[in-house]
Amino acid sequence: MRTFGLLLTLLSTAGAARAQAYLDCHFAPGWEQSGEVRQYAAGNLYDYKDGAAEGYLIFGFAQMRGITCKSGAETLDIDVSEMSDADSAYGIFTANLDPSLPIAKLGMGGQVQRQSAGFAKGGYYVEMVVTGVNPDCDRSAMLNAFAARMLEHIEGSDSPPEALEWFSKENLLSVRLVPESVLGLRQLKRGYVAKYKQGQAFLVIEASPESAAEVLKSLRERFDGALPAQVGDEAFQVKAPYLDGICIFRKGRYLGGYANLPGPQEAAFLAAKLAAQIP
Amino acid sequence: MDSKTSRREFLSAGLMVPVVGASSGLGFFSPSGDSASGPAGSPVKLNYKTLGRTGLKVTTVGFGCMITSDPSVIERAADIGINYFDTARGYQHGNNERMVGAALGARRKQVVIATKSGSQTKDALLSDLDTSLRELDTDYIDIWHLHGKGSPADIRDDMIEAQQLAKKQGRIRFAGVSTHAGQQQLLPWLAGKGVFDVVLTAYNFSMDASMEQAIATAAKAGMGVVAMKVMAGGYRRVRPDDPLYKKLQQPGAMLAALKWVIDKPNVATTIPSMTDMDQLDENLKAMAHPFSAGDEKLLAAHLDRIRPLYCRMCGRCDGACQRGLPVADMLRWLTYADGYGQFALAREKFLQLPPELAAVRCGDCAECTVKCLHGVQVSNRMARAQALFA
Numbered sequence: 005m006r007t008f009g010l011l012l013t014l015l016s017t018a019g020a021a022r023a024q025a026y027l028d029c030h031f032a033p034g035w036e037q038s039g040e041v042r043q044y045a046a047g048n049l050y051d052y053k054d055g056a057a058e059g060y061l062i063f064g065f066a067q068m069r070g071i072t073c074k075s076g077a078e079t080l081d082i083d084v085s086e087m088s089d090a091d092s093a094y095g096i097f098t099a100n101l102d103p104s105l106p107i108a109k110l111g112m113g114g115q116v117q118r119q120s121a122g123f124a125k126g127g128y129y130v131e132m133v134v135t136g137v138n139p140d141c142d143r144s145a146m147l148n149a150f151a152a153r154m155l156e157h158i159e160g161s162d163s164p165p166e167a168l169e170w171f172s173k174e175n176l177l178s179v180r181l182v183p184e185s186v187l188g189l190r191q192l193k194r195g196y197v198a199k200y201k202q203g204q205a206f207l208v209i210e211a212s213p214e215s216a217a218e219v220l221k222s223l224r225e226r227f228d229g230a231l232p233a234q235v236g237d238e239a240f241q242v243k244a245p246y247l248d249g250i251c252i253f254r255k256g257r258y259l260g261g262y263a264n265l266p267g268p269q270e271a272a273f274l275a276a277k278l279a280a281q282i283p
Numbered sequence: 284m285d286s287k288t289s290r291r292e293f294l295s296a297g298l299m300v301p302v303v304g305a306s307s308g309l310g311f312f313s314p315s316g317d318s319a320s321g322p323a324g325s326p327v328k329l330n331y332k333t334l335g336r337t338g339l340k341v342t343t344v345g346f347g348c349m350i351t352s353d354p355s356v357i358e359r360a361a362d363i364g365i366n367y368f369d370t371a372r373g374y375q376h377g378n379n380e381r382m383v384g385a386a387l388g389a390r391r392k393q394v395v396i397a398t399k400s401g402s403q404t405k406d407a408l409l410s411d412l413d414t415s416l417r418e419l420d421t422d423y424i425d426i427w428h429l430h431g432k433g434s435p436a437d438i439r440d441d442m443i444e445a446q447q448l449a450k451k452q453g454r455i456r457f458a459g460v461s462t463h464a465g466q467q468q469l470l471p472w473l474a475g476k477g478v479f480d481v482v483l484t485a486y487n488f489s490m491d492a493s494m495e496q497a498i499a500t501a502a503k504a505g506m507g508v509v510a511m512k513v514m515a516g517g518y519r520r521v522r523p524d525d526p527l528y529k530k531l532q533q534p535g536a537m538l539a540a541l542k543w544v545i546d547k548p549n550v551a552t553t554i555p556s557m558t559d560m561d562q563l564d565e566n567l568k569a570m571a572h573p574f575s576a577g578d579e580k581l582l583a584a585h586l587d588r589i590r591p592l593y594c595r596m597c598g599r600c601d602g603a604c605q606r607g608l609p610v611a612d613m614l615r616w617l618t619y620a621d622g623y624g625q626f627a628l629a630r631e632k633f634l635q636l637p638p639e640l641a642a643v644r645c646g647d648c649a650e651c652t653v654k655c656l657h658g659v660q661v662s663n664r665m666a667r668a669q670a671l672f673a
Binding site: 050122185187 | 374431
């Protein structure tokens with residue numbers, strides 16, 4: 005038991021030491037660390053993020069480590085949030101990105117703006133903010149340099165979730181992970197939502213085909229007038245308030261579909277295309 | 284505080300036609316019949332109170348939009364008649380304001396929109412306001428809060444100037460402050476300043492009478508009081524694999540907690556977070572049924588369950604330990620380990636204690652001098668922290 009405790013302590017300490025490696029103000033010349041490394045867990049993230057902490061917790065936030073770097077009058081705050089898994093890290097990144105800007109190849113995905121940057125890699129979500137500069141000042145080169153060095157030290161996947169590739173790119177505005185209640189429906193617990201110029205597509209991954217079938221059944225019961233649709237393994241289509249024309253299908257353990265289209269037929273047509281992409 | 288009740292009915296036969304601009308007229312609303320079918324439901328009862336000197340009549344259940352992902356939930360809430368919606372410039376890096384603006388655009392005149400800025404200077408605040416107006420797709424904000432202030436020192440004159448200027452320009456209607464901490468000091472100060480119309484404050488059943496007094500002071504000065512965090516932080520912070528989860532997830536507790544706040548005469552509205560239609564339906568029930576003896580029992584039992592474990596960070600135990608231990612900090616570290624599985628972080632914090640404090644063992648004291656007003660079993664919890672981390 006004592007050996008186990010010692011091992012646990014050593015592993016914990018090693019984890020903490022490794023975690024520090026990606027936080028270094030010397031990743032770009034002229035920057036020095038100001039103050040201690042800040043650390044927050046789910047229980048005290050409010051102290052740092054105030055009410056916005058909810059936006060982290062809903063994505064399975066585990067802990068955050070951050071540093072403040074100074075260079076002359078400029079301040080660079082870097083915060084690295086450890087999320088429950090890579091999907092959640094990518095999810096919080098997509099929740100916070102600017103949909104009008106492209107996603108850059110930084111880890112699984114990132115965005116670098118004039119005075120801020122954010123990216124996800126593995127289970128980590130990184131935020132960088134420059135303050136103390138003229139609002140017009142472009143510090144994106146420095147932020148890119150920092151991000152590149154940090155990426156060398158952050159473990160985890162560089163590839164965005166595979167499921168994102170299944171959404172059609174035509175007229176696509178944004179894709180994000182909705183951490184709970186996709187389309188505002190509690191049965192669709194967590195999944196990806198792709199917004200288009202018209203309508204939105206979604207994809208939810210259930211644990212098994214059986215549980216996916218159960219969810220589809222409960223959804224069908226929820227919608228009056230739902231009609232069967234020939235999509236995936238089973239599907240229904242309906243016109244409903246707020247979600248307009250909607251089609252929801254199951255293919256294996258995946259639940260997917262389209263909503264907010266003029267009619268259910270249009271939704272079923274596009275849902276069939278999405279279903280065809282799922283292996 | 285002025286309070287009145289009305290019934291809004293929503294035409295909901297089968298697949299309902301959305302009611303746009305539902306602030307007028309009567310109809311029937313089926314609680315289970317959002318975008319879906321369901322049995323014909325009972326009419327939803329909406330209660331209103333006046334939001335202090337703003338004169339705005341707001342539903343006692345408002346809508347905290349911060350973690351809402353799908354605009355359909357907001358749209359439906361507005362169609363039902365919920366008329367108070369809260370967001371902030373910082374939520375989801377502005378994406379939340381954009382979503383709220385898109386959801387409420389056609390209903391703008393029927394609703395009260397509150398947003399916030401956490402910027403620290405007059406110029407930055409006004410720049411944020413420009414962005415908020417653009418993202419919310421509106422030419423005025425009803426209530427514009429200085430975001431997340433914990434003490435009078437956090438609110439500088441130039442911040443107040445920004446609010447006053449925006450008000451004069453008609454870009455905001457009312458000025459507010461949001462706060463999660465330090466209310467006992469902050470609220471009386473805000474009341475005395477006379478320049479803030481609204482305060483958005485954490486307020487829930489676990490708080491003591493001094494909080495009620497602080498809120499009463501603000502309300503008496505004419506400020507509209509909006510309550511948030513009505514569940515004492517007991518839900519989203521705790522994950523299903525957490526040992527506290529079952530203790531905190533009690534059926535009916537959320538609704539009872541919401542009703543507890545609504546029942547308070549000095550609170551005009553509340554802003555529970557809602558992510559789906561079912562949560563919306565559940566929260567609507569808080570307006571239909573008054574806070575009852577049954578609710579009181581449920582909350583008392585709930586409080587009893589969390590009391591021995593849940594440190595409310597009230598600070599009353601500061602300096603109370605005869606051996607000099609930072610009690611509240613140590614309880615928080617224990618929560619990191621016990622509640623959130625963050626053993627390494629908790630131990631790291633513990634090891635930062637001066638050696639003489641890290642060496643203290645609570646079992647060595649004949650009697651503990653720290654008596655938690657809220658019932659946390661301090662000596663037991665501290666002993667556990669020492670056993671785990673030392």
